[in-house]
Amino acid sequence: MDAGPYTFVAADALTMKVREGGRVVKVAALVATGVNADGYREILGLRLHTAEDGAGWLAFFRDLVARGLSGVKLVTSDAHCGLVDAVGATLPGTSWQRCRTHFAANLMSHTPKHAWGAVKALLHSVYDQPDADAVHAQFDRIVADLAVKLPDVADYLDAARADILAFTGFPKGIWRQIWSNNPNERLNREIRRRTDVVGIFPDRASAIRLIGAVLAEQHDEWAESRRYIGLEILTKSRLTIIEGETGQNTENDQTITAISA
Numbered sequence: 001m002d003a004g005p006y007t008f009v010a011a012d013a014l015t016m017k018v019r020e021g022g023r024v025v026k027v028a029a030l031v032a033t034g035v036n037a038d039g040y041r042e043i044l045g046l047r048l049h050t051a052e053d054g055a056g057w058l059a060f061f062r063d064l065v066a067r068g069l070s071g072v073k074l075v076t077s078d079a080h081c082g083l084v085d086a087v088g089a090t091l092p093g094t095s096w097q098r099c100r101t102h103f104a105a106n107l108m109s110h111t112p113k114h115a116w117g118a119v120k121a122l123l124h125s126v127y128d129q130p131d132a133d134a135v136h137a138q139f140d141r142i143v144a145d146l147a148v149k150l151p152d153v154a155d156y157l158d159a160a161r162a163d164i165l166a167f168t169g170f171p172k173g174i175w176r177q178i179w180s181n182n183p184n185e186r187l188n189r190e191i192r193r194r195t196d197v198v199g200i201f202p203d204r205a206s207a208i209r210l211i212g213a214v215l216a217e218q219h220d221e222w223a224e225s226r227r228y229i230g231l232e233i234l235t236k237s238r239l240t241i242i243e244g245e246t247g248q249n250t251e252n253d254q255t256i257t258a259i260s261a
Helices: 054-066 083-090 100-108 113-127 132-149 151-159 172-178 182-198 204-224 231-238
Strands: 008-020 023-035 041-049 074-077 095-098
Touching: 008 172, 008 182, 008 204, 023 054, 023 182, 023 204, 041 054, 041 204, 054 083, 074 083, 083 095, 095 100, 100 113, 100 151, 113 132, 113 151, 132 151, 172 231, 182 204
Parallel strands: 008 074, 074 095
Antiparallel strands: 008 023, 023 041
């Protein structure tokens, strides 16, 4: 990992089945990707951990930092258990963007079924605004409207404001690249396609080898493709001052593979 700073990082987890101690157990494959100083995406690392929990994410990010992860302005992910705390502990001053796609699904679980269509449309309207001020103004209008009709939904939405609107602190030209984990979905689908063939891995090492091979292939493909983020807008993003920014940039498993060491 030598092409930093990595202004934007995305993290995700997939569950795999492996045989251990004569039984089949689930383990979490933690994966991180990033946008390097030249605007290209990279695979930053992979870690298999006993559970998708705070200890796993903390160990993962500590390893990434030890291998050179720095200059991170934003981490985009789902609301994985312990991930936000791990980011705060290892990357002080870094903001977190909660994946808008996953959040929409979470919001529906707090919304009466008859109102799903209307609430989805309202949430989508937030992301259709032309600039950051308009995004926040529309968000305020939606929360106020829902407070009358669906107060529980309004409270849940308002509590997530900072997490789902973190993207507005960066230039509008890259909002689509940073406001969700959707850009990583192709990668996740390929990992699933390859691992589903195996079904149950005989051990963790075999899972690491196969998943690592998929990630290595994707890493090479990204290196040869067009820039993910242009240099000019990437430079502007690095100069962005996040509100509240003050810093610079018991593990159960030690199986780690560095894709871009």
